Amino acid sequence: MRPAFTKYILVVLSVLATQFNFAKEKEEKHADDGGIVDSQEEISEYILHHIKDAHDFHLFSYTNGDGERKHIGFPLPVIVYTSEGLRAFMSSEFHHDDSGHHIVEADGVQLVKYHEKIYELNAGAHAVKFDHETHKPTNAASVLDLSITKSVFGILLVGVLMLLAFGGLAKQYKNDQIPTGFARFLEPLVIYVRDEIARPNIGEKKYKRFTGYLLTVFFFIWILNLFGLTPLGFNVTGQIAVTFCLALFTFLITQFSGTKDYWKHIFWMPGVHPVMKVILAPIEVLGMFTKPFALMVRLFANISAGHIVVMSLIAITFTLKASMGIVGSSLISIVLSFFITLIEVLVAFLQAYIFTMLSALFIGLAVEEHEH
Amino acid sequence: MDQLLNDFSPGLFIIQTFLLLGLIFLMVKFAWKPIMSAIESREEGIKDALASAEEAKKEMQNITADSEKLLKEARAEREGMLKEAKDIKESMIAEAKEQAEAEGSKMIEKAKLTIEAEKKAALEDIKKQVATLSVAVAEKMLKEELADDKKQQKYIEDSLKDIQLN
Numbered sequence: 001m002r003p004a005f006t007k008y009i010l011v012v013l014s015v016l017a018t019q020f021n022f023a024k025e026k027e028e029k030h031a032d033d034g035g036i037v038d039s040q041e042e043i044s045e046y047i048l049h050h051i052k053d054a055h056d057f058h059l060f061s062y063t064n065g066d067g068e069r070k071h072i073g074f075p076l077p078v079i080v081y082t083s084e085g086l087r088a089f090m091s092s093e094f095h096h097d098d099s100g101h102h103i104v105e106a107d108g109v110q111l112v113k114y115h116e117k118i119y120e121l122n123a124g125a126h127a128v129k130f131d132h133e134t135h136k137p138t139n140a141a142s143v144l145d146l147s148i149t150k151s152v153f154g155i156l157l158v159g160v161l162m163l164l165a166f167g168g169l170a171k172q173y174k175n176d177q178i179p180t181g182f183a184r185f186l187e188p189l190v191i192y193v194r195d196e197i198a199r200p201n202i203g204e205k206k207y208k209r210f211t212g213y214l215l216t217v218f219f220f221i222w223i224l225n226l227f228g229l230t231p232l233g234f235n236v237t238g239q240i241a242v243t244f245c246l247a248l249f250t251f252l253i254t255q256f257s258g259t260k261d262y263w264k265h266i267f268w269m270p271g272v273h274p275v276m277k278v279i280l281a282p283i284e285v286l287g288m289f290t291k292p293f294a295l296m297v298r299l300f301a302n303i304s305a306g307h308i309v310v311m312s313l314i315a316i317t318f319t320l321k322a323s324m325g326i327v328g329s330s331l332i333s334i335v336l337s338f339f340i341t342l343i344e345v346l347v348a349f350l351q352a353y354i355f356t357m358l359s360a361l362f363i364g365l366a367v368e369e370h371e372h
Numbered sequence: 373m374d375q376l377l378n379d380f381s382p383g384l385f386i387i388q389t390f391l392l393l394g395l396i397f398l399m400v401k402f403a404w405k406p407i408m409s410a411i412e413s414r415e416e417g418i419k420d421a422l423a424s425a426e427e428a429k430k431e432m433q434n435i436t437a438d439s440e441k442l443l444k445e446a447r448a449e450r451e452g453m454l455k456e457a458k459d460i461k462e463s464m465i466a467e468a469k470e471q472a473e474a475e476g477s478k479m480i481e482k483a484k485l486t487i488e489a490e491k492k493a494a495l496e497d498i499k500k501q502v503a504t505l506s507v508a509v510a511e512k513m514l515k516e517e518l519a520d521d522k523k524q525q526k527y528i529e530d531s532l533k534d535i536q537l538n
Contacts, residue, residue, distance in 0.1 A: 159394075162395070187411070
């Protein structure tokens with residue numbers, strides 16, 4: 001696993017290096033060609049844009065016979081909490097504008113969308129202005145964005161699918177002890193999480209209390225990771241807000257189920273010299289936070305990196321067209337992106353497994369009862 | 373880090389928190405709990421079935437052992453009986469032999485006694501006959517002796533002499 005990983009990181013870095021250099025130089029100069037992605041800077045921007053959450057569900061774009069640019073997808077509801085209160089409208093109101101040029105009037109509030117963030121124009125301002133250093137608007141304020149974004153849509157979709165699939169599995173047991181069909185495929189996965197993740201890490205006595213959480217999180221992350229590999233282009237587990245939320249749940253469960261022994265080991269480590277106890281306490285307290293922090297960053301970074309890598313490799317078709325010709329660059333692109341996608345399928349499972357396994361481990365450490 | 377913080381969407385975080393909480397709650401209620409209890413009861417059932425199968429196997433073994441034991445016992449009994457019969461036979465033969473021997477010796481003894489008695493009787497008879505004969509001889513002799521008077525006198529005198537001496 002390791003050597004393969006480093007090799008693929010090297011390949012990707014070299015590809016990315018060329019792309020991001022262009023991106024930095026010509027950030028603001030994109031020609032208004034309706035969003036055709038064919039130059040290197042546009043590819044970089046497109047990839048970075050994809051990694052972010054989106055306010056509409058965009059599937060693909062094409063140019064029709066009249067030279068008109070068509071976007072295929074569907075709008076999603078935008079719900080924002082502005083200085084004037086809650087405002088809701090469909091994302092189609094922005095007319096696919098993501099550069100802050102199109103202003104939406106919503107009951108006395110002027111809203112713009114810039115790099116998938118929604119800003120409220122200050123009173124009296126008629127056009128949004130951006131600071132070129134920070135890329136933040138100078139005459140507009142952030143709003144609390146509670147929209148049903150693409151990620152929220154993905155979360156809802158996965159939630160419904162999970163309820164249907166596992167609810168169906170649960171229902172099957174009423175008639176028969178052995179499930180049939182698709183449920184037969186799900187049952188071993190459930191048993192796998194229970195027997196390979198929850199049981200060994202938490203311990204025979206207490207694991208039952210936490211299997212519900214661990215199972216939910218495992219399938220939630222895994223299915224979303226896999227969704228991210230489909231052309232639907234979800235990047236939910238690559239959103240830091242989502243992984244932060246997941247890690248926060250693990251953190252809270254760990255702390256609230258911590259035994260007396262757990263807290264004693266943090267603040268007053270038994271069995272060491274008192275001076276060491278004083279030194280160890282802040283380290284242990286820091287450890288309480290670094291563990292879930294690592295969970296958050298690991299999942300976010302792995303999935304985001306995976307998406308960037310796959311998209312960059314697909315983009316080789318354009319980036320190496322000049323030097324290798326359309327056939328050569330397409331061939332390289334297809335071969336590389338195919339194999340990386342295969343690895344990503346593995347990573348999708350692996351990250352779900354690691355997140356759940358480490359969550360179980362942290363919970364297990366917290367509920368463990370030591371015998372001194 | 374700046375980029376990360378900029379990308380962090382508080383709205384998405386809030387929504388995700390509520391959705392995840394709801395999802396965990398619903399999944400536990402409608403999926404994990406019934407699934408787990410079903411799987412556990414099934415595992416329990418399998419365990420029980422295995423245990424009872426083991427028990428049945430053991431019982432079977434016990435039964436086989438029992439029947440073997442019974443067979444062994446029966447065999448031993450038969451052997452014992454045979455031995456006993458043999459012993460009885462032998463002792464009977466020995467007894468019979470002994471009895472026969474005793475009877476035989478008794479008969480011999482009896483025969484001996486009879487022979488002895490016969491012998492005695494015969495001897496007595498012979499003695500009697502000898503006595504009779506000798507008396508007869510003596511009579512004849514006396515008759516002869518005492519045929520004349522002289523001789524008769526002499527005899528009387530001798531006899532008297534003897535009597536007197538006594």
